[in-house]
Amino acid sequence: MAEWIRRLSTEQEILGSSPSRDYTKFFSSQLLMGFKPLLPFRGTTIARAFLLNALLIGITTAFTIEVRRTINESQYTKDFPDIPHKVLATAFASTLIGLTAYILLRLLFGTGGGMLAPTKPYPSFF
Numbered sequence: 001m002a003e004w005i006r007r008l009s010t011e012q013e014i015l016g017s018s019p020s021r022d023y024t025k026f027f028s029s030q031l032l033m034g035f036k037p038l039l040p041f042r043g044t045t046i047a048r049a050f051l052l053n054a055l056l057i058g059i060t061t062a063f064t065i066e067v068r069r070t071i072n073e074s075q076y077t078k079d080f081p082d083i084p085h086k087v088l089a090t091a092f093a094s095t096l097i098g099l100t101a102y103i104l105l106r107l108l109f110g111t112g113g114g115m116l117a118p119t120k121p122y123p124s125f126f
Helices: 002-015 019-032 046-073 082-109
Strands: none
Touching: 046 082
């Protein structure tokens, strides 16, 4: 057994790698690689940015309307009072739908990078 371990460590020294180093090297190289969206359509012009934003708003609005309609018509929730139960449920669902839509469009088109705030805050409001 000791000879097998010695032979394994000698092979790793010859190859110049160990399982833990390979694991670390693989994940650090994957994390440092640049992000590439699946589709090459980015909001590099005002028209493209407006189109992508309209797509996001359309997805979020359509699904939010459907959730509210389902809440109003479901046998379990139709007797709830509109305020605050249905409003809070709709707002919560709309937030989840919006986050999902933004993540989906980030993966597909690479949108959302322009929403990053600077590390130093701006000196004035305007």
